[in-house]
Amino acid sequence: MKNYISLNIKHLCEKNFLSQDEFGLLFNLKKGVVGTYVREIAVPKLETLQKISIHFGLTIDDFVNRPLSDVSNIANEPKPSYGYENEMLKLKDEVINLQKNEIERLKEKIEMLSKSNDSKTA
Template identity: 45%
Template structure:
């Protein structure tokens, strides 16, 4: 028996991502993720490698260990509130995946990604100002 289905479900719950967002992080579509969870298909080794790399779980553990019912926890996967454990690029990626404004503004996303991931933040104030305005907009949206 393998635990691929259970472990993908576990990673979705633990990260708070839906099938679409989870699929985007590993280059797959929602249907692929659903097929893996429903045991209708099994991921290719390349997909297992990408999941392993992205979510800091060894391929062996991803296949052979029930992560939800084991003391072994995926490295780097923690509570959604532990923001200090995430890199800046992971935070920005999560913002992009979850925020409609970024999704409708791909140039802004590309600019931020290039600056942060390349480590060459030349216009940091602009990035911070833009992120603050998006945060304020989202706070007011949920405060109503």
């Protein structure tokens, strides 16, 4: 089955102005290893494919199965949904506001009791 790993590594090196050795350093690969990928002598391990994909914001599927030089072939992944986190932040803000209101109410009560106590002792 055809893969585009070698072509895509070349493309990423050119696009990011990296030599093969510099590209390899990004992923802790020994000198010359990237050249074996580019010449299709070897194929990166899955862990390396994951690191490359994450670093460049790609899916592994796109990196392996599509030529990155053809931008129209790259599927845009949906943006992550932060609905739950946003709801929790709103609830946190509501709790904080309620606590602030309670603090103000208690301050007023303390002041009122303090004045009442002062008038009784005078």
